[in-house]
Amino acid sequence: MDGLIVRGARLWQGPVADIAIAGGRIAAIGRELPAHAGSDTLEARGCLVMPGLVDGHAHLDKTLWGTPWHSHRAGPTLLERIDNERRVLGELGLSPQRQSARLLRHLVARGTTHVRTHVDVGPDMQLAHLHGVQAMCEAHREFIDVQIVAFPQTGVMRQPGTLDLLDQAALDGAQVIGGLDPIGVDNDPHGQLNAIFAIAERRGCGIDIHLHDRGETGAATIEMIAERTRALGLAGRVALSHAFCLGMLEPARLDAIVALLRDNDIAVMTHAPSGGTPFPPIRLLAERGVRLFTGSDGVRDCWSPLNTGDMLERAYLLAYLSGFRDDAGLELALTMATHGGAQVMGAEGYGLDVGCAADLVVVQAENAAEAVAMHPLRRWVIKRGRVVARDGSAKLPALD
Ligand SMILES: [Zn+2]
Structure with a gap:
């Protein structure tokens, strides 16, 4: 996977926007960002995205x-x-x-x-x-x-x-x-x-x-x-x-x-x-x-x-x-x-701005207050630009 786009989520303390991720970092934030060949898309309309x-x-x-x-x-x-x-x-x-x-x-x-x-x-x-x-x-x-x-x-x-x-x-x-x-x-x-x-x-x-x-x-x-x-x-x-x-x-x-x-x-x-x-x-x-x-x-x-x-x-x-x-x-x-x-x-590059590490959590919530009140399932968890958990399950290799 070359990159990732989180499409149409509301940013915590920000607008509804797409987030483009490349090289483990937030590469762009904006409306209707173009998808590059080889990149995956997460359709996140109606969701809230926040830093990890x-x-x-x-x-x-x-x-x-x-x-x-x-x-x-x-x-x-x-x-x-x-x-x-x-x-x-x-x-x-x-x-x-x-x-x-x-x-x-x-x-x-x-x-x-x-x-x-x-x-x-x-x-x-x-x-x-x-x-x-x-x-x-x-x-x-x-x-x-x-x-x-x-x-x-x-x-x-x-x-x-x-x-x-x-x-x-x-x-x-x-x-x-x-x-x-x-x-x-x-x-x-x-x-x-x-x-x-x-x-x-x-x-x-x-x-x-x-x-x-x-x-x-x-x-x-x-x-x-x-x-x-x-x-x-x-x-x-x-x-x-x-x-x-x-x-x-x-x-x-x-x-x-x-x-x-x-x-x-x-x-x-x-x-x-x-x-x-x-x-x-x-x-x-x-x-x-x-x-x-x-x-x-x-x-x-x-x-x-x-x-x-x-x-x-x-x-x-x-x-x-x-x-x-x-x-x-x-x-x-x-x-x-x-x-x-x-x-x-002292977490390096932490946040929701362009250039920050792409460590993100996406949940079904209208805003941050609702996310706290309902603490819903984590739809996606992204670490260094990769999806590491989906719908509450981590995507990790099995333990020995
Ligand atoms: Zn203790």
């Missing part, structure tokens, strides 16, 4: 996807859930390589063209998960772009040896260094933050910290993160995942913390947690200029059976739990599942 969906926070290595139903039995606290996961994964003996491949293929079918995945690094598995996921990313590179966060799921300072492993992970190709509740898990915020910021600075990595700690504990942690971001000149390279505390602060305290996030260009990821867990007030953060993105978090894993890996559905959940009903709110949720994540990942 971006899952900014996944855990590919730990999904139970493709295995028999796992009844959730984990306890209510973070540390109980961490211990439960270690026990269950040990009993099941699943391959992180195979599991990540299974989930990657599902994400492609749902229109995800970019994913940031946190991969467990720690004394028990060492770098085995990292190397397994890297192998699968390489095998699927034509279908989806993956960015890896080396993630210390069991803590940093409380697990001797973890820092050396995180450093080695960066040398082995992890693009981002993770962290985890410097107070709640490690009870040593200066120790954990100094150490992971030092690795990021030394190895040229970004930082993405899981911050579940609530209320003032979380807020104080954000102050410490902002201080280090400023001191090391890492503005635009640091993200907070979850940041439940932002949904719990008094207005004046929230104002001060939000200003720190904006001034240091620290991005915030929320996946809109269930069960009344507080989460960041996303419209307020967006209005104040804080960069926002979203992700699936664990899909069908030991933490929850409920996340599906569908980023249009995730945008719907963000809107639903935030109480958005207006089109602007629905579009904000979709922006978090597209441009927001792409910016955080």
Whole structure:
């Protein structure tokens, strides 16, 4: 196939137009573009076309996807859930390589063209998960772009040896260094933050910290993160995942913390947690200029059976739990599942303009608000100019 034309779809935030694709990029946008010999045409009248969906926070290595139903039995606290996961994964003996491949293929079918995945690094598995996921990313590179966060799921300072492993992970190709509740898990915020910021600075990595700690504990942690971001000149390279505390602060305290996030260009990821867990007030953060993105978090894993890996559905959940009903709110949720994540990942050529990478999703919807509200089947998913999924099924070679 020499090229592709997506004919007659409405562009998100644009007119109804044809999109001509050549060499993996958007070559032209206009009305009634000529079809060149050898090019394929997708008749997409009545559809919406948007850039590829971006899952900014996944855990590919730990999904139970493709295995028999796992009844959730984990306890209510973070540390109980961490211990439960270690026990269950040990009993099941699943391959992180195979599991990540299974989930990657599902994400492609749902229109995800970019994913940031946190991969467990720690004394028990060492770098085995990292190397397994890297192998699968390489095998699927034509279908989806993956960015890896080396993630210390069991803590940093409380697990001797973890820092050396995180450093080695960066040398082995992890693009981002993770962290985890410097107070709640490690009870040593200066120790954990100094150490992971030092690795990021030394190895040229970004930082993405899981911050579940609530209320003032979380807020104080954000102050410490902002201080280090400023001191090391890492503005635009640091993200907070979850940041439940932002949904719990008094207005004046929230104002001060939000200003720190904006001034240091620290991005915030929320996946809109269930069960009344507080989460960041996303419209307020967006209005104040804080960069926002979203992700699936664990899909069908030991933490929850409920996340599906569908980023249009995730945008719907963000809107639903935030109480958005207006089109602007629905579009904000979709922006978090597209441009927001792409910016955080530094995705090259992302967008819907001529010259952008031809990473596109086409759905039956009148506009973006309807796409979020209905999160319909993905008619076509296009990655680097090739159709990689059609009507919800990925077109990938079979797994061994
Ligand atoms: Zn996570």
